[in-house]
Amino acid sequence: MELNQPINGRLSKKSTPQLTAIELFAGAGGLALGIEKAGFETTALIELDKDAANTLKTNRPNWNVICDDIANISIMDLSKFFHLEVGELDLLSGGAPCQAFSYAGKRLGLEDARGTLFYHYAVFLQKLQPKVFLFENVRGLLSHDKGRTYKTIVNVFTESGYTIQKKILNAWDYGNAQKRERLITIGVRNDLVGKISIDFPEPHQYKPVLRDVLKDVPESVGAQYSEYKRDIFKLVPPGGYWRDIPEDIAKDYMKSCWYMGGGRTGILRRMSMDEPSLTVLTSPTQKQTERCHPLEPRPFNVRENARIQSFPDEWKFCGTVGSQYKQVGNAVPVNLAYDIACEIRKGLEQIKCGN
Numbered sequence: 001m002e003l004n005q006p007i008n009g010r011l012s013k014k015s016t017p018q019l020t021a022i023e024l025f026a027g028a029g030g031l032a033l034g035i036e037k038a039g040f041e042t043t044a045l046i047e048l049d050k051d052a053a054n055t056l057k058t059n060r061p062n063w064n065v066i067c068d069d070i071a072n073i074s075i076m077d078l079s080k081f082f083h084l085e086v087g088e089l090d091l092l093s094g095g096a097p098c099q100a101f102s103y104a105g106k107r108l109g110l111e112d113a114r115g116t117l118f119y120h121y122a123v124f125l126q127k128l129q130p131k132v133f134l135f136e137n138v139r140g141l142l143s144h145d146k147g148r149t150y151k152t153i154v155n156v157f158t159e160s161g162y163t164i165q166k167k168i169l170n171a172w173d174y175g176n177a178q179k180r181e182r183l184i185t186i187g188v189r190n191d192l193v194g195k196i197s198i199d200f201p202e203p204h205q206y207k208p209v210l211r212d213v214l215k216d217v218p219e220s221v222g223a224q225y226s227e228y229k230r231d232i233f234k235l236v237p238p239g240g241y242w243r244d245i246p247e248d249i250a251k252d253y254m255k256s257c258w259y260m261g262g263g264r265t266g267i268l269r270r271m272s273m274d275e276p277s278l279t280v281l282t283s284p285t286q287k288q289t290e291r292c293h294p295l296e297p298r299p300f301n302v303r304e305n306a307r308i309q310s311f312p313d314e315w316k317f318c319g320t321v322g323s324q325y326k327q328v329g330n331a332v333p334v335n336l337a338y339d340i341a342c343e344i345r346k347g348l349e350q351i352k353c354g355n
Contacts, residue, residue, distance in 0.1 A: 019348055022046075022082065022128070024070060024094030024121055028055045028317060028327035030309060031093060031136060032063075034337025038345050040091060044082055046070050051319030052327050058316050074120040078127040087129045087189070090348055091341075095136035095332065096121040122156045129161065131192055131351070132344055135185040136332055139168050142183055154185075162187035165198070173203035175335035177213045178277045178308045182332070184340060188347070198347035201339035210294060211273040213307040221321045222301025223284045229253075232268065233297035239272035241265050257288065266290060277308045282329035283322075302328060310335040 019040045023032045026045035029052075036042055044064045047053045053067035066073065079086055096118040125133055135157075141150050157164050164187050171180040188196050225233065232253055235245040242250040242264065251258045254267060270292040271277055277300075278291055284299035293300055300308070302317060305328045312334075317324040 018352070019090040019345060020088075021091040021093055022089060022124075022130075024092070024124060025096055025117070026052070026056060026065070026094070028052050028311075028331050029059065029315070030311065030331030030334050031095070031134075031337045032056070033311070033315070034332065034334045034339075035091070035093060035341040037334075037338050038341035040341065040345065046073060049323075049327075051317075051323040054318040055316065055327060058318055059314075070117065070120040074123040074127075078124060082128070084128065086127070087131070089128050089130040091132050091134060091344060092125060092128060092130040093134040093136075094121060118153060118156075122160065125157070125162075125187075126160045129189060131189055131348060132196070132198065133157075133162065133187045134340065134344065135187070137183045137185075139181045139183050142168075150183075157185070157187050161190050163190055163193045165200075167200045169200065169336065169340070171333040171336045172207050172276050174201060174333070174339045175204055175208065176276075176308070176310050176333040177208040177210050178280060178333065180279045180333060180336075182336070186340075186344065192351065196347040196350055199343050201343050207276070209274050209276055210271060210308070213310075214273065214294075214304060217301075217303050217307055218313050220301040220303035221324065222304075223299050223321065223325070225285065225298055230297040233270060233292050236268055236270040236292065238270055238294045239275060240270055242268040264288070268292075270294065280305050280308050280329050282326040284325055305329065309333050 021035050021040040021042045023035070023042060023045045026032055026047040027049075032042050032045055042063055044066060045056055046066045046068065047056060048067065048069055050067060053065050056063055056065045073081070121135070144150065154164055164185060166183065166185045168181050169184050171178050171182070184200070186198055188198060232245065232249060235249065237244055242254060245268070250268065257264060257267060266289040267287065269278070269290045271294045273294045281289055281291070284291070291300060292298070293304070302321065302324045303313070305325065306315065306317070309328055309331050310333050311328070311331070317327050319327070
């Protein structure tokens with residue numbers, strides 16, 4: 001497989017970078033890699049986790065990776081720090097973890113977000129005034145605190161001088177063998193509204209399944225189940241879960257979970273080669289959200305999860321096995337990031353073409 005080529009091969013040609021991007025909360029680089037493939041030059045990435053920062057540096061020695069607390073950076077004169085004029089940056093991207101806002105729903109402004117990581121994203125936005133921003137997060141952000149948290153976020157974006165559009169996108173629709181819904185928020189600076197038109201990407205006609213991505217996966221580190229758990233998973237058919245094994249065995253394994261309400265379909269869940277993966281998680285062995293390999297009684301290993309997240313095989317992850325699982329699980333699927341970034345690029349090129 002060619003260096004940095006995602007699994008489905010759609011990105012074998014690298015575009016000549018013409019547009020600039022800065023990424024916050026960069027993680028292991030799923031979003032940044034997709035943005036790069038769409039033709040952006042990533043001029044800086046900020047990431048606090050040392051292992052994730054090392055992953056970025058290892059794979060892209062030319063990237064300006066800043067391993068520091070974003071709170072230490074956001075207080076600076078960002079234009080001078082990044083050698084940018086205000087308004088010069090084309091794209092600010094990132095997915096700030098959104099903890100509960102202490103006062104969300106009261107003032108519905110930047111003060112509500114103070115003390116959260118989103119606050120620093122907003123400060124970057126206000127100080128740099130990029131032409132466009134991309135804010136990625138979990139679907140649940142829409143309903144958090146009865147919608148007040150996301151309302152606060154949108155109000156901050158609006159007060160910062162941006163026109164907002166949002167949509168929930170499922171990675172399965174965009175070349176990833178995974179059901180993973182993400183809330184995508186895009187903002188266009190108000191003075192460019194009418195000059196820039198950005199659409200969300202159209203779903204692909206073909207939606208891949210695990211059979212498409214689990215061929216010839218390179219050797220990899222990975223977690224294993226206990227012997228007890230392996231023996232139970234041997235009883236679960238591909239595509240099945242706890243209801244598909246003898247009741248007494250399931251009851252003994254599930255213990256108190258047996259008496260819980262709901263379908264509990266994540267317990268003893270085994271994937272099938274003919275379906276997409278459920279959302280790749282940061283840990284491979286969480287009891288109520290299990291994703292057993294379709295053909296073997298074990299969790300997916302790191303490289304298999306990376307394939308499901310559409311990372312290229314050559315993208316190396318640094319740190320312990322647990323850290324690598326976490327980096328892959330937290331990432332934006334590369335192919336999803338690419339499709340979104342391509343639409344943003346089309347919009348920004350409207351300015352360069354004088355439209």
